[in-house]
Structures are given as structure tokens and as C-alpha cells.
Amino acid sequence: MKNIFAKAGMLLTLSLIFLHHTSVMAQDKLTEIDKIFNWTSEKAPGCVCTVSQHGKVILNRAYGSADLERKVPLSVNSVFDAGSLAKQFVAAATLLLVEEGKLSLTEDIHQYIPELPDYGFKITLDHLLTHTSGIRDWTGMMPITNGDPDALKLVMRQRGLNFAPGDEWDYSNSGYVLLKEIIARKTGNSFAAFANARLFEKLGMKSTSYKDDLRDIIPDRALAYEKKNNNWKMMILMDNDRGGGGALMSTASDLVIWNDAITDARLGKFVTAKIQEPATLNNGRVLGYGRGLFLDSYRGVKEIWHSGSAAGYKGWLGRYPEHGLSIAILCNSGDGTNRMQFAHRIVDLLVDAADLKDQTKNIPGEITDSAALAALDLKSRAGLYFNDRTGEPVRIQYDGIRLRIANGPALAAIGKNRFKSVGAIVQYMSQDEFELNFVSKDLIELKSMEGLVTTLHRARMYAPSADELRAMQGRYASDEIGTAFTVTAGDGMLIIQLEHTPEKKLPFKPVDTNAFQGGMMIIRMLRNDKGAVTGFEYGNPVLRWVKFRKTE
Incomplete structure (x- = not known):
């Protein structure tokens, strides 16, 4: 009998030692x-971070100030503008109505908003949800x-698309503006009312709301800031x-509650599956984006995430379902707040090292020998090129080791x-794993x-004469955007002003034939058959070739 009690005591002691050791290890990781x-x-804005593992919150802490003027610290109850984290909620609301038969993912969106322009293509709800609409x-x-x-009015008067629906992926906030309008029209209530009743209240997200007017009183709201000239300035988007x-x-x-609700399928099987189902392009390419969610991996671990940004507010929300891990980070400290990097450092701490892989990407057949690379004269291949199909600029850079595309991937010599x-x-070329072949310089x-x-052709040397530049002078207007530019000739360039803000003058330098x-x-x-300038096409990183006509 004594031996039995002795063994039991030893097991209890070992269990307590193990639990103590586990507790110490867990505390070390939280530290x-x-x-x-x-x-x-306490004198600068910061972040609030919540982490759950297997449905249990293991960290919920605040760092920094919520209000610099009144010296109010951030707390775990601080409320932030979540920016584009809202998209997964818009997607979930849409899918709830699809499941109920009130909306269809495959129906033309003109059925729901008939006053939209005729784009010449069928655009569906699923195109809007997956950023493949071209809007x-x-x-x-x-x-x-x-x-x-407002954004809705601006979107409604666009007659052109960036690309044919389903041909490409390109992040478009406009698609989600239309989705909120469709939900409001179909339910007879605002998206805010629908989300509050069908999502936030149902899931117990007591501190979450969708606000149509950010001038409303919002208890525990943290203010947002941006650093300018080494001083903090309030930076909040309104109206x-x-x-x-x-x-x-x-x-x-609350965002961790949302994450765990998706993991546990609390929104139902259909919504849970569809919101995380990879989108597919017309050519069959499967994408790393679902509906309001990026479908990715970090160091070999499955990662489902989205970020949010609204002026000084910066957010990130991600899940690692294979490890039961959920991370929410909300900050009020503006640009330079790398919340995805913060999240990945947390993953490195909490996921077993044996499950994490090296991120280095090895390309079969890549030339790595320094002498062989020198013979390729990589530096001479760098420069500005234009895509002959889309007209978009592609800048190839040399970083001293490899060529790489600006805002895109590195290029391995094979x-x-x-x-x-x-x-x-x-986010770049719709996840294309492409090859480049330099046919000539x-x-x-x-x-x-x-x-x-x-x-792709290299930007051609273009040096218009003073007379040619003067022939381009005039007023250029677009009723789609609702604005006009005034163009005047400068010294080897064009000077462009927005008609409604003439004090701002922007130099546009020639970079290719007829392009500035x-x-x-x-x-x-744009020129007519006689070579006279009749207008121009305007483009920027998210907008392809809106036509402006020359009016004088």
C-alpha cells in the first residue's frame, strides 16, 4: 500500500513539475x-494585439496611447477603424443572402443595380467578391x-473596365462598394443594420459595429496618427x-471572435466554405484569394489573412487553422507599422519550429555563379518597359544580385x-509564374x-520639340471621372494642372512615344488620322486608360 501511495505521489510531483515548466515556457513566449x-x-500611438490558440485567448494586450492630447492609454477595449478588414464581413453578408436564395453568385449585377452602365460584359456577384470584375x-x-x-456615384458613372471580367485579379474597393449597395437594396435596410444584426450580435462581437457616419459617438474609440516631420499629427478618414x-x-x-467563428463554421457550412474557396480565372488559374480573404502560406504554414488601412489606422487579421492559431493586430500609428511582420514574429514564437520551413525559394536551373552572372550584364537589362497588350509600364531594376520587377517579384536567371x-x-500579375525572354536589348x-x-518594349527615346509640346496644350476633360486637366508646354515636358486646383502644377516628362x-x-x-491631338488616356497603378477629350 505504501508503494502505491509513493508512486502516486511521484506521479503527482512530476505532473506539477511538467505543468510548472509548461507555464513558464508559455509565459516566456508571451514576454x-x-x-x-x-x-x-505611453507618449506615442501603438497597437492592441489579441492572440487565441485552439479557441482560447492566450494574449490580449495594449501598447501605446489612444489619445495623445488627453493622455489616454490604449486598452484592450480600444475601438479602431478596421479599414479593409471589413471586406470579409461584406463577403459573409453577401453569402448569407446567397444561401437564402435572395442573391445569386452567377447572376449579372445589372439585375440588382440596373442603372449601371453597359460594360459589354457580364459581371457577377462572384466577380465583385473575388476582385476579378475589372471595375x-x-x-x-x-x-x-x-x-x-461619394464612391458609389463615382463608380456608377464609369463606362469602361480595367479588363474583361474573370481575365485577371486586381484589388478593387469599388466591387465592395457595389456589394454593400446590393445588400441594402435587397434587404431594404442598410448594410450596417444587416451586419449588426446578422453578424456582430449573433457572434457576440459586443464592441463591433458598422458605422455609416464616423462622426457618431463611438465609446472607447482610439484616435489615429501619422508622423510628419518627427511630430505626430491626427490622421483619420471622414466622410x-x-x-x-x-x-x-x-x-x-472581437476580431479574434470572428476568426474563431469562421474556424468553427458558426456562420454555416456554405458561408464558411465559400468565403475561403480559392477564386479561379477564366483561363483556369487558381488564385490565392477567396472572398474577402487572402489564402496564403507563411514558412510552409497555411495562412488566411487580410489587412486594413484607413489613414493612421492599420490592422491585420490572420488565421493558421492547422495550428489553431488566430492573431488580430490593430494599430493607430500610421504608415511604417508593419503589422504583418509583427504577426509573423508571433507565429515564429508559437508554432513548433519543426513545422516551420525556410522561406528561401530555389528556382531549378538558376544561374548563381558570379562569373556567369557577370557575363549576362544584368544592369544593362534594367529600365522602363511597356506592355504591348495593356500599355502598362513595367520597371525592371537591378539590385546588385538579381533583376527584379518594381513592386513585383525578383527574376532568377535560368x-x-x-x-x-x-x-x-x-497582387502582381494575378499570381502568374511567368518567364521573360530578352529577344533583344x-x-x-x-x-x-x-x-x-x-x-514588352523598352521605353523609346522621345524628345518632342517645343512646337510639338505647344500643340498638346489645352483643356482635357473626362465626364466619367468628373474632372478636367489643363496642359501647358514646359521645357522639354508638359505641365499639368487639375482645373479645380490650379495652384498644383505637376511636371510630366516624356517616357515613350506620345507618353508622359x-x-x-x-x-x-491620342491623335486623329491627320496627327492632331484629340485627347489623352490617363492611367495610374489601379486605373487603366480613362479617356480625356481635348475640349479647347
Whole structure:
């Protein structure tokens, strides 16, 4: 009998030692997470971070200030503008109505908003949900428009598309503006009312609401800031600065409730499956985007995430379902707040090291020998090129080791004139794993993963004469955007002003035949059969070739 009690006592002691050791290890990891946010202080804005594992919150902490003027610290109850984190809620609301038979993913959206222009193509709800509609993103138009229209009105008067629906993926806030309008029309109530009743209240997200008017009183709201000249400035989007479409206001802990609800299929099997189902292009390419969610991986671990940004508010929400891990980070500290990097450092701490892989991407057949690379003269291949199919600019850079595409992937040399994209992300060329073949120093063939070949030509030397520049002077207007530019000749360039803000003058320098660039904007002159300038096409990173006609 004594031996039995002795063995039982020994087992109990070992169990307590194990539990104590586990507790110490867990506490050590939480302390390491605190260090991720050690850049914050009580005199500066910061972040709130909530982490759950297997449905249990293991960390819920606030770092920094919610209100610098009144010296109010951030707390775990602080409410933030979640920016584009709202898209997964819009997607879920849409899918609930689809499941109930009130909407159809495959029906033409003109059935729901008949006053939309005829685009010449069928656009479906699923195109809107998956960013494959081709509808122009209002954020690329609002900065130059006149009259302060809301996003919906601006979207409704667009007659052209960036591309044929389903042909490409291109992030478009406009699609989600239309989805909220469709939900409101179909339910006879605002999207805010629908979301509050069918999503937030149902899931117990007590501190979350969708606000049509951000001037409403919102308890525990944290203010947002941006650092300018080493000083903090309040930076919050209101009214039409954010398109007039309202905002999702939430806490980090409520967003973890949302994440766990998707993991546990609390919205039902259909919504849960569809919101995470990869989108597919017309050519059969499967994308790393579902409906309001990026479908990705980090170090070999499945990652489902989205970010949000609204002026100084920066958010990130992600799940790692294979490890039962959920992370929400909401910040009020503006640009430079790399919340995805913060989240990945948390993953590194909480996921078993044996399950994490090296992120290095090895390209079969890549030339790595320094002498062989030197012989390729990579630097000479860098420069500005134009896509002959879309007209879009492609800037190839040399980083001292590899060629890479600006805002895109690195390029691995796999032959004398052949290069392979290193990795593929949905945000660049619709996740294409493409190859480049330098046919000559001025011509490139781009071959898509499906075998489609497109040519890129190097920007041609273009030096218009003073007379040619003067012939381009005049007023150029677009009723789609609702604005007009005044163009005058400068010294070897064009000077362009928005008619409603004449004090702002932008130099546009020639970069290709009939093409001029100012910052991230490009205009391409249009001519009639006699060579006279009749207008121009305007493009920027999210807007393809809106026509402006020359009126004088």
C-alpha cells in the first residue's frame, strides 16, 4: 500500500513539475511577444494585439496611447477603424443572402443595380467578391475628381473596365462598394443594420459595429496618427475621404471572435466554405484569394489573412487553422507599422519550429555563379518597359544580385536571355509564374504560366520639340471621372494642372512615344488620322486608360 501511495505521489510531483515548466515556457513566449511591441510608449500611438490558440485567448494586450492630447492609454477595449478588414464581413453578408436564395453568385449585377452602365460584359456577384470584375477602383479616381462625389456615384458613372471580367485579379474597393449597395437594396435596410444584426450580435462581437457616419459617438474609440516631420499629427478618414461608405469599428478581441467563428463554421457550412474557396480565372488559374480573404502560406504554414488601412489606422487579421492559431493586430500609428511582420514574429514564437520551413525559394536551373552572372550584364537589362497588350509600364531594376520587377517579384536567371519569376503573389500579375525572354536589348517576350506570350518594349527615346509640346496644350476633360486637366508646354515636358486646383502644377516628362509620366501617373496622347491631338488616356497603378477629350 505504501508503494502505491509513493508512486502516486511521484506521479503527482512530476505532473506539477511538467505543468510548472509548461507555464513558464508559455509565459516566456508571451514576454517575447511583448518585446515585438517595445517600440511603443505611453507618449506615442501603438497597437492592441489579441492572440487565441485552439479557441482560447492566450494574449490580449495594449501598447501605446489612444489619445495623445488627453493622455489616454490604449486598452484592450480600444475601438479602431478596421479599414479593409471589413471586406470579409461584406463577403459573409453577401453569402448569407446567397444561401437564402435572395442573391445569386452567377447572376449579372445589372439585375440588382440596373442603372449601371453597359460594360459589354457580364459581371457577377462572384466577380465583385473575388476582385476579378475589372471595375475601376474608386481610390485611383477620387484624388483627381471634382465636386467631392461619394464612391458609389463615382463608380456608377464609369463606362469602361480595367479588363474583361474573370481575365485577371486586381484589388478593387469599388466591387465592395457595389456589394454593400446590393445588400441594402435587397434587404431594404442598410448594410450596417444587416451586419449588426446578422453578424456582430449573433457572434457576440459586443464592441463591433458598422458605422455609416464616423462622426457618431463611438465609446472607447482610439484616435489615429501619422508622423510628419518627427511630430505626430491626427490622421483619420471622414466622410468622402473614405468614399462615404462608412467603416467597420472593432476591437482586436472581437476580431479574434470572428476568426474563431469562421474556424468553427458558426456562420454555416456554405458561408464558411465559400468565403475561403480559392477564386479561379477564366483561363483556369487558381488564385490565392477567396472572398474577402487572402489564402496564403507563411514558412510552409497555411495562412488566411487580410489587412486594413484607413489613414493612421492599420490592422491585420490572420488565421493558421492547422495550428489553431488566430492573431488580430490593430494599430493607430500610421504608415511604417508593419503589422504583418509583427504577426509573423508571433507565429515564429508559437508554432513548433519543426513545422516551420525556410522561406528561401530555389528556382531549378538558376544561374548563381558570379562569373556567369557577370557575363549576362544584368544592369544593362534594367529600365522602363511597356506592355504591348495593356500599355502598362513595367520597371525592371537591378539590385546588385538579381533583376527584379518594381513592386513585383525578383527574376532568377535560368539562361543567357531567360529569367523566371521568383514566387508568385496574387497582387502582381494575378499570381502568374511567368518567364521573360530578352529577344533583344529593347524587346522582351513575357510567357505566362499558361503559355500566353506578350511582348514588352523598352521605353523609346522621345524628345518632342517645343512646337510639338505647344500643340498638346489645352483643356482635357473626362465626364466619367468628373474632372478636367489643363496642359501647358514646359521645357522639354508638359505641365499639368487639375482645373479645380490650379495652384498644383505637376511636371510630366516624356517616357515613350506620345507618353508622359508624372510620379505614378501616365498619359498617352491620342491623335486623329491627320496627327492632331484629340485627347489623352490617363492611367495610374489601379486605373487603366480613362479617356480625356481635348475640349479647347
